Amino acid sequence: QKEVEQDPGPLSVPEGAIVSLNCTYSNSAFQYFMWYRQYSRKGPELLMYTYSSGNKEDGRFTAQVDKSSKYISLFIRDSQPSDSATYLCAMSPLTGGGNKLTFGTGTQLKVEL
Amino acid sequence: DVKVTQSSRYLVKRTGEKVFLECVQDMDHENMFWYRQDPGLGLRLIYFSYDVKMKEKGDIPEGYSVSREKKERFSLILESASTNQTSMYLCASSSAGGGLAKYYEQYFGPGTRLTVT
Numbered sequence: 001q002k003e004v005e006q007d008p009g010p011l012s013v014p015e016g017a018i019v020s021l022n023c024t025y026s027n028s029a030f031q032y033f034m035w036y037r038q039y040s041r042k043g044p045e046l047l048m049y050t051y052s053s054g055n056k057e058d059g060r061f062t063a064q065v066d067k068s069s070k071y072i073s074l075f076i077r078d079s080q081p082s083d084s085a086t087y088l089c090a091m092s093p094l095t096g097g098g099n100k101l102t103f104g105t106g107t108q109l110k111v112e113l
Numbered sequence: 114d115v116k117v118t119q120s121s122r123y124l125v126k127r128t129g130e131k132v133f134l135e136c137v138q139d140m141d142h143e144n145m146f147w148y149r150q151d152p153g154l155g156l157r158l159i160y161f162s163y164d165v166k167m168k169e170k171g172d173i174p175e176g177y178s179v180s181r182e183k184k185e186r187f188s189l190i191l192e193s194a195s196t197n198q199t200s201m202y203l204c205a206s207s208s209a210g211g212g213l214a215k216y217y218e219q220y221f222g223p224g225t226r227l228t229v230t
Binding site: 006008032034042043044046092099100101 | 117161207217221
């Protein structure tokens with residue numbers, strides 16, 4: 001079983017839809033959670049990060065962590081065609097792992113006009 | 114603006130060849146990483162380095178070696194390329210300090226798509 005599971009998609013939504021992207025994990029030591037966005041033929045870039053449980057909002061993006069369920073989510077409101085990309089979750093235990101990250105496999109999102 | 118550059122976007126090599134992938138970052142970052150990205154497997158860490166001449170194995174180091182002679186440059190070496198090393202290779206760097214956010218934020222290069230025939 002992988003430490004981090006992520007539905008690969010592809011996920012296709014109409015412009016303006018609310019998108020929910022999710023990851024589950026098995027390592028209860030993970031405390032730092034990140035979402036990266038990767039456009040086609042580019043390297044990933046950091047979108048958002050959260051520490052421990054709770055929500056964090058940044059414009060149209062909201063990151064949510066539920067440590068009791070070992071489940072994290074990224075919500076995109078009013079999705080735009082420019083949001084079409086692969087979204088990767090990443091996480092770290094904070095201690096004992098250096099600053100290495102464990103990544104999910106990525107969910108491919110397409111926002112259609 | 115942080116920039117991580119990789120020497121080639123596309124590379125085709127033959128089985129058994131020695132392959133060098135170069136990565137350079139311009140932000141004076143202490144940490145550098147090499148990943149490979151494959152469909153269905155995601156990003157997997159090959160090697161990383163916390164300092165010049167320092168290296169540590171990641172999750173899949175077999176068949177690879179690395180070199181970091183200068184702070185800004187981190188090289189990945191395939192001693193004898195094999196077809197199962199056909200993949201997208203991504204280099205990343207991050208700062209060693211500046212708080213949690215800076216510590217964990219990795220800046221990625223555009224990737225090198227390597228095909229071994």
